[in-house]
Amino acid sequence: MLKNKKILLGITGGVAAYKAVDLIRRLKDDGASVTVIMTDASKNFITPLSLQIASGSKVYSGLFEDPMSHIELSRDADLMLIAPATANIIGKFANGIADDLLSTCILSFRGKVVIAPSMNWRMYENPMVQGNLKRLTAHGILQVGPDKGTLACGEEGVGRMAEVNEITEAVKSALSKKDLSKKKVIVTGGPTREYLDPVRFISNRSSGKMGYAVAGECIRRGAEVILISGPSALQAPKGLKAFFKVETAGEMREAVFKNLSKTDIVIMAAAPADFSPEKKENIKIGKSEKLSIKFKNTPDIIAEIGKLKRRPLLVGFAAETGKRLDRARAKRTRKGADIIVFNDVTEAGSGFDVDTNKITIIEKNKETPLPMMTKYKAAEAIMDVVSECLSK
Numbered sequence: 001m002l003k004n005k006k007i008l009l010g011i012t013g014g015v016a017a018y019k020a021v022d023l024i025r026r027l028k029d030d031g032a033s034v035t036v037i038m039t040d041a042s043k044n045f046i047t048p049l050s051l052q053i054a055s056g057s058k059v060y061s062g063l064f065e066d067p068m069s070h071i072e073l074s075r076d077a078d079l080m081l082i083a084p085a086t087a088n089i090i091g092k093f094a095n096g097i098a099d100d101l102l103s104t105c106i107l108s109f110r111g112k113v114v115i116a117p118s119m120n121w122r123m124y125e126n127p128m129v130q131g132n133l134k135r136l137t138a139h140g141i142l143q144v145g146p147d148k149g150t151l152a153c154g155e156e157g158v159g160r161m162a163e164v165n166e167i168t169e170a171v172k173s174a175l176s177k178k179d180l181s182k183k184k185v186i187v188t189g190g191p192t193r194e195y196l197d198p199v200r201f202i203s204n205r206s207s208g209k210m211g212y213a214v215a216g217e218c219i220r221r222g223a224e225v226i227l228i229s230g231p232s233a234l235q236a237p238k239g240l241k242a243f244f245k246v247e248t249a250g251e252m253r254e255a256v257f258k259n260l261s262k263t264d265i266v267i268m269a270a271a272p273a274d275f276s277p278e279k280k281e282n283i284k285i286g287k288s289e290k291l292s293i294k295f296k297n298t299p300d301i302i303a304e305i306g307k308l309k310r311r312p313l314l315v316g317f318a319a320e321t322g323k324r325l326d327r328a329r330a331k332r333t334r335k336g337a338d339i340i341v342f343n344d345v346t347e348a349g350s351g352f353d354v355d356t357n358k359i360t361i362i363e364k365n366k367e368t369p370l371p372m373m374t375k376y377k378a379a380e381a382i383m384d385v386v387s388e389c390l391s392k
């Protein structure tokens with residue numbers, strides 16, 4: 001997601017500096033190139049050599065070592081990230097002080113800046129630090145964290161640097177287009193469970209990965225997102241407007257319709273069980289009984305939305321066993337959806353419970369077949385098409 005993005009990472013003299021190696025690795029895994037600037041104080045916490053090895057490039061520090069580096073480094077970067085950001089660098093940045101390479105680069109940089117403050121809670125709560133942070137926010141500087149927890153000094157409080165995945169998410173969000181700003185989106189994800197008795201249910205292999213990736217992508221693009229999820233082991237993306245956990249298709253339907261008014265986009269990435277037992281037993285069915293179960297259809301949520309007179313832009317998924325694009329096309333028309341995302345769940349690496357997917361995005365007059373890609377990339381591609389539809 002950060003392919004071809006150049007990130008200038010400033011590391012300052014806080015205890016959390018040791019997390020920089022992990023942070024660099026994560027940013028690079030996402031495709032970014034990372035150039036590091038260290039303050040002198042930070043070298044007490046982590047060595048330049050470790051950061052050179054992690055980033056795979058020269059680590060900068062001295063203002064006069066490379067006379068034009070303070071201009072060249074910041075001119076070439078897409079984003080500046082300061083993690084950890086000490087009270088000192090926050091104070092210098094907020095007051096326009098440029099007395100070393102990092103603080104000078106920050107002032108000469110024209111792009112998005114993300115800071116991840118990290119310090120003792122007393123320092124963080126100090127009105128001077130708070131005032132400086134407010135000033136930076138007012139100037140469009142993006143802040144991630146700090147989190148609450150046990151601090152290096154052993155005390156509890158707000159001051160821990162945000163987790164590495166939170167910081168990488170903030171970087172991705174800062175670099176994302178904001179084409180869904182102010183749009184209200186409902187995303188469903190995961191499977192549903194239809195109970196036979198209090199302990200047994202039928203379900204399917206959906207993990208929720210596709211739906212959660214779509215929800216995260218919508219948040220990054222500035223949308224107000226409600227995620228309605230069946231049982232899933234995944235952590236909900238940060239920044240959701242609301243998160244509803246449901247179990248059955250009936251509960252999913254109820255949650256969708258409760259939140260539907262004024263929604264601009266509905267993305268039904270969930271895999272509700274299509275059938276539920278006609279009768280749910282109130283007590284556990286005994287082992288010795290010969291069992292024959294009659295099923296009925298669960299509510300067809302997407303078709304119900306498709307029939308509404310005034311309805312949001314509607315995106316459905318067709319998980320097929322085989323290359324049944326014909327079935328996916330027919331589903332789009334039958335359900336009254338604008339877009340159907342087709343995938344063949346029998347193809348290796350595509351569909352349920354894997355991190356990748358091979359999809360074809362089907363619109364009324366256009367089909368976009370895509371190669372195998374991560375579900376995050378697939379979510380990006382789906383939202384590109386959705387955004388294009390909205391702008392028509």
Ligand SMILES: Cc1cc2nc3c(=O)[nH]c(=O)nc-3n(C[C@H](O)[C@H](O)[C@H](O)COP(=O)(O)O)c2cc1C
Binds near residue numbers: 015040087
């Ligand atoms: C052991 C130790 C840990 C420190 N941890 C932090 C910290 O987590 N956050 C912070 O703002 N300052 C911390 N400081 C203070 C900074 O290192 C100090 O303010 C320094 O001037 C920061 O310089 P820099 O912002 O140029 O890196 C710590 C100091 C010491 C001695």
